[in-house]
Amino acid sequence: MISRKILLIDRIATLVLGLALVAGGALGLWWWSGDSPFVSVSDTGAVQRVVDMVWWPTASVAVGVLLILLGLRWAAAHLSRAKVDKLYLPGSGSQGKLDVDGSKVVGAAADVLADTLGVRSATGKIMRDRGQLVARIDAVIEPEADLGQIAESADLVSAQLAEVLGRDDLRCSVELRVARAGRQLSRAF
Amino acid sequence: MTAGQDSLSPEEPVEEPRPAPDEEMSAARPRVGTGTAPAFGLLLALLLVGLGVVGVQEGLVRSGAIGAGSWTSAALGAGDGIEAANWMVPVFVVLVVLGLLVLPVVVMRRPRKTVTLAARTGVYLRTADLARITDSLVDGADGVIDVHSSATQRQIHVRVTTTSAGTTKQVVDGDIEARLAPSLAALEHPPRVKVELRSEDLT
Numbered sequence: 582m583i584s585r586k587i588l589l590i591d592r593i594a595t596l597v598l599g600l601a602l603v604a605g606g607a608l609g610l611w612w613w614s615g616d617s618p619f620v621s622v623s624d625t626g627a628v629q630r631v632v633d634m635v636w637w638p639t640a641s642v643a644v645g646v647l648l649i650l651l652g653l654r655w656a657a658a659h660l661s662r663a664k665v666d667k668l669y670l671p672g673s674g675s676q677g678k679l680d681v682d683g684s685k686v687v688g689a690a691a692d693v694l695a696d697t698l699g700v701r702s703a704t705g706k707i708m709r710d711r712g713q714l715v716a717r718i719d720a721v722i723e724p725e726a727d728l729g730q731i732a733e734s735a736d737l738v739s740a741q742l743a744e745v746l747g748r749d750d751l752r753c754s755v756e757l758r759v760a761r762a763g764r765q766l767s768r769a770f
Numbered sequence: 771m772t773a774g775q776d777s778l779s780p781e782e783p784v785e786e787p788r789p790a791p792d793e794e795m796s797a798a799r800p801r802v803g804t805g806t807a808p809a810f811g812l813l814l815a816l817l818l819v820g821l822g823v824v825g826v827q828e829g830l831v832r833s834g835a836i837g838a839g840s841w842t843s844a845a846l847g848a849g850d851g852i853e854a855a856n857w858m859v860p861v862f863v864v865l866v867v868l869g870l871l872v873l874p875v876v877v878m879r880r881p882r883k884t885v886t887l888a889a890r891t892g893v894y895l896r897t898a899d900l901a902r903i904t905d906s907l908v909d910g911a912d913g914v915i916d917v918h919s920s921a922t923q924r925q926i927h928v929r930v931t932t933t934s935a936g937t938t939k940q941v942v943d944g945d946i947e948a949r950l951a952p953s954l955a956a957l958e959h960p961p962r963v964k965v966e967l968r969s970e971d972l973t
Contacts, residue, residue, distance in 0.1 A: 587811070592875075595811065595814075605869075613858055641825045642830065645823065656816060656819070724905070726903075739794040755892065756884075756896075758899055
């Protein structure tokens with residue numbers, strides 16, 4: 582799960598990349614046509630003089646290290662995990678903390694959901710998503726499953742979870758996936 | 771354990787079994803995709819790291835810490851004295867085209883590919899899975915040989931191949947609608963169903 586801040590940065594960077602490509606290509610074409618005020622033969626002499634200055638090696642290393650750190654930080658932000666390990670329960674305070682591995686609890690709730698007819702398997706975890714704390718259950722259902730019944734069952738499981746965890750800020754998301762090949766279900770309900 | 775604790779006196783209310791919980795958690799936001807911008811972001815991040823490596827190599831070579839040719843010097847040498855040539859035109863054109871292809875990524879909306887089920891908590895189904903359910907429901911209907919459907923949040927497009935003999939559109943449409951109805955009723959905003967018939971002429 583990539584944070585919205587990083588997504589925004591990615592978009593801005595993509596904008597800069599796109600504009601740079603268009604501008605580079607267009608300026609190149611202009612230069613090639615011969616109508617531009619640019620010199621007709623490229624000359625890197627000015628850059629060469631800067632590179633030969635005394636402060637150049639130090640500055641080059643400093644900026645290089647900065648770029649490497651920035652690049653690694655940026656790349657790592659794409660790999661951040663959204664799973665929440667610990668969930669504090671009501672009653673926690675300065676006197677003491679009461680916490681639970683929320684993902685285990687949601688996993689148990691997922692097991693309950695998996696008992697519904699038409700649900701093949703289900704797993705659960707607690708994660709952060711766009712500023713919300715979300716109890717997420719991923720369920721694989723049969724293609725012939727009764728969606729209404731599964732929704733009802735999800736409501737029940739969600740209510741049980743809410744009662745067990747007692748956290749009002751927790752949101753629930755049950756994401757259904759359909760198994761590719763249907764397994765034979767009993768037709769006599 | 772004493773007898774007093776063990777038996778309930780008649781005045782005490784008998785503890786009732788806990789009622790079924792009725793307060794569902796409110797629904798989380800439906801999942802959205804990230805689009806392609808992160809791929810470009812990652813690419814640029816790695817490019818930044820590469821640029822940093824060039825900078826460090828440059829500094830170390832110029833200060834004499836390592837004995838090697840500076841990459842920057844090589845690039846400056848190669849870039850000196852270039853004149854416009856005809857082979858550059860396609861390169862510049864490709865650059866412009868690539869740039870124009872990249873720009874829409876910036877403004878593209880994050881892809882939303884889930885439909886919401888009618889429930890008090892958040893229950894979501896991906897559109898691709900809705901298409902899969904449709905396939906499974908329509909498959910085996912009267913006169914239907916083959917079915918391929920695709921779905922968006924607004925519409926399910928069912929492409930059906932029928933036997934040529936004696937299948938009218940109304941009959942197949944009605945049959946498909948009846949088969950899909952229970953599943954569509956379970957969705958909060960049921961998408962429209964569009965059926966496209968193709969008869970397989972075997973003669």
